[in-house]
Amino acid sequence: ILNVEQSPQSLHVQEGDSTNFTCSFPSSNFYALHWYRWETAKSPEALFVMTLNGDEKKKGRISATLNTKEGYSYLYIKGSQPEDSATYLCAYPSGTYKYIFGTGTRLKVLA
């Protein structure tokens, strides 16, 4: 059974703190690793789709790294702001159309 694990499940940080989360996925038959941000009452939106080992992607204060050999990806947020409060999901395409989602990391940034 393929499994995607995210940690931590939730965390609270102060405004201005930097933080990071982890997504662990199977290291065999790798296609891609997706990160999504899901704000309350909105639709999940894609942050990054990562395909190459060693990939690093950045969007504003958010960046992600990928290690396909050991099966993990890190998401970093630099200088967290209240508007970063959301659930961050990672998804691992397991082949054809099946994406396996982690249970998410719920981030709350306190002003």
Add this chain to the structure above:
Amino acid sequence: DVKVTQSSRYLVKRTGEKVFLECVQDMDHENMFWYRQDPGLGLRLIYFSYDVKMKEKGDIPEGYSVSREKKERFSLILESASTNQTSMYLCASSFWVNTGELFFGEGSRLTVL
């Protein structure tokens, strides 16, 4: 602005009722998905469609059916709603499978009494 639109944000239905959840995308995507999200679990795939009239069962298809008569529209049908189908339902679409990002609707929260 690309969009995936789900017909209802909130629904309350009674056990045994037939329920339709509709999803429309305006991006000309081939691939469309229905997921459900429950507390403590990751998004779970109910059904997937890769073309008009084509569908594939996901991980939890029991109690559900789907319809894709037009490329832009993917409907999820609960033939006889049960209380264990109370959940958040998310529709998504993508251009490519695996490497293409998923575009999600805002979700439909269904309560079955």
